[in-house]
Amino acid sequence: MREAAREGYSMARYDALVLLFIGAMVGLALADSLLAFYIFWELIGLCSFALIAFYHRDPNARRAGLKAFAVTRIGDIGLLVAVVALWSQGIVTFSGLEAAGLPADVRTLAALGVLLAAVGKSAQVPLHVWLPDAMEAPTPVSALIHAATLVNAGVYLLARTAPAFGDLGWWPASLLWIGAASAVLGAVAALAETDLKRVLAYSTISQLGFMVAAVGAGAILASQFHLLSQAIFKALLFLAAGAAIQAAGTRDVFRMRGVGRGMPITSAAFLVGIAAMVGLPFANGFWSKDLLLGAVIEGGHLGAFLLLIVATLLTVGYGWRTFNLVFRGTARTPDARDPDPSMAVVLVVLAAAALTSGFLIGPYSEALARSMPLRGIEPLPLWDAFLVTLRWPTAIVSLAVIALSAALAARPGWSRSVRPRDGSVLAGAVGSGFGFDAAYVAFARRIGAAARAVRRTQTGDLNVNAIGLVAAVVVLLAAILLEGLG
């Protein structure tokens, strides 16, 4: 951020927004009142918008900020409708929601609103398009907001409301499929993307997909534990990536080649992050992902389980591809150095957390069982969690992850060659957010066309204007008399 300050961007604005964001995020996590939750929800969205557009002299940053605001706003409206629908039944708190019996139509409306809100905030298909563009934000913001905190708010909301809507049938099923689809699509895009920060953004979409699917499978503990793991390893990956980007002067993974030569601490930190993300034992992602996959298959959701397996293997692919491309090989920038100690120490601390937080499953599950009752959460001692990872479908997945990782580590050339040709279907699909970007653009055009059509009625001609009054009188008279006399 020092360079940003040198370029004349206001650090006061940056610090104020980050602090406001953190405050609002803490408020959101602690709120029991639905209305307070909604207000904090909007506040974190506003801060996110302002921080994405922080480099306001860059038109791309401004456009990305606007896009994030507009797309997540669709979800925000969902939350508002849900909050108001519950309020009309006298329910104003989460704790009240858990206990209440609701009329069927209100419950449907509220469940739909919550679903929409979570899909928007947690960047799930089809509202995922804002997150990759949000990478125009300063890298610490990406690490804090778009990897570790804000994007988790949707999953957290789902976990908070699961007891009220979990037995609706369509609600968990939608979560399962939306999550699994996001996990796969995000991983495919991450494998094809060439911008390092966008790789990590797509990876976040994919990991959030795992968590959403887990809520759909009723595995609240697994989803929230994976939330913790992801927050740690993704923040680590973003900060290490930020250091590498600064050293290399580019975000293109093919032009960053070998930047790790002169930066051992950053390389090691990134490697730890990759190990945690792909789920190598005994990093935190290993525990949470195994727990999650085990819960999904135990729930009997075979289709979603298979999709998540595909996503897991793709994760191994793009994880190693990124590491091999950026940090290994002949250095293109031989004078790249590790960042100064103030930044390096953060990487070391986060790397240590990524390696150890998985062992905290015992106390974590106890705390969650206490604070989130009614969700079937049982305390899970470390040894039992370990046994889960040894059961047959998940154990095979772990072995596959280990074997594939070993192969990709030994043969970096394999993964480095993955690059969609310009103009290929895959490149096009990834570049356009799998067609959803195009769909939104088309939708926005429709609105624009409607606006122009309506504008044509604004002729400024007094005769035409008077027709409006005459038409209103005639139509109202006809309607009222027909109804009144009929």
Place this chain on the structure above:
Amino acid sequence: MTADLLAGLPLFALLAGAPAVYLEARLSRGRGGEWTGLGAFAVFLLSFGLAVGLLASGSDGPVPFLGAMTLAGTPLAYFLATIGTGLGMAASLFSIPTLRGDRSVERYFPLLLLMAAGAVGLGFAADLFGLFVFFELMAVASYGLVAYHVDRAEAIEAGMKYVVLSGAGSLVALLGISFAYLGAGTTDLAAIRGASAGMPVLLAGPAAALFVAGFGLKAAIVPMHTWLPDAHTAAPSGISAMLSGIVIEAALVALATSVGAVATPAVSVGLYLSLLAVLTMTVGNLLALHQSDVKRMLAYSSVAQVGYILLGFGLAFEFGVAGGAEGGLLHILTHGLAKGGAFLAAGAFVWIAGTRDLGQLAGIGRAAPAVGLSFAIFALGLAGVPPMGGFLSKLLIAKAGLDAGGLGPVLLVLALAANSVLSLGYYVPALLRIVFSEARPARVRVPWTMQGPIVGLALATVLIGLFPDPAIQAAQAAAQGLARAFGGA
């Protein structure tokens, strides 16, 4: 008797203040408009203080007035008076620097007071005769103000269109009054309400339709909105703030009280109002998209906001949910503050830059940071982003729809929600352009009479969002008056 007179003082102060300010302006010719503007401000301040006091004291009773015209000092009247005079204070102060050296201030400030008196009087009117008189007072004063810049072709054209359409609307409303009189044999609103159950549909129905069209024209309900963008754009910015902030809303209240008097259970007027509301908000928002003239954009957004308020009234009418009237009235307050403030802020930008074109106003918020920040607050408030006041009032309207239950009201609420999203399509780009642009024009010193009202309205917008209880209580009390008009349905 004196106590009764006191109950009407907020209105009487405005009516008496207009000639007094005019006299002062005539006698002090050549000394500039400062003192005239401050005089008008003092009258508004007096009236505002009285209205707030009476609103807080829960005063509710008849007020003696000229001849047969009956007035009632109800919470609804004081609620409207508080908004109208509060905005009047802001507009009169703001107008002082913009009119410096203008020789026609002797017209400007008295007409401003009379227009406010008309709007406030609509709240006080207890019979259709009074309703019409104050409606016309408001209209005639506003004709003069829209066309205030007689040397500008744009202002004359807008004023002409406004006069013709508004006059036609008044005639339609008058025709409605005659139908109501024919049916009930009286112009007293309470008496008509009592007789409305026995009124033939052939009289009550046309009366309701003509009230909706006639008063609705002045409230800019689609398809009778076409005059508004021209008038609100061409008027001086202080007047635009009043027109958008209180005048069209007062017309809505006149519509609600008059239609409420003649409503019969045989006709679902509330449903028609709700459908018109959805049409109005959608058309208004679509028209506001891609507007390059900042005042025109705000004017179109007023059309959309009228739709939100009307939806609240329509829901209260059709489904008897008190929250609808409450939310609608609270939205009159929050929208009045935010839209009035936005017009004043836009007026300050125009005063600095000499243009209304958003492209040329890039970064203007940085030239006057206090005004720029206030504009950001107004834009977010109008878009309904918490914690600004506009969020809460829209929330109450939406809640009323869900309180009503059933598929129809839910669809209406979803239309409201979709329109909220649509409205971001112009608020946010305007905000980005004005406040977060790369352009950095030089700092400009904005006079305190201009900056003070803007910052004050911005503070009020935030404070009502953060501490909404007094405002909600006032809106509730006022809504009871409106519910009486709706026949306690």
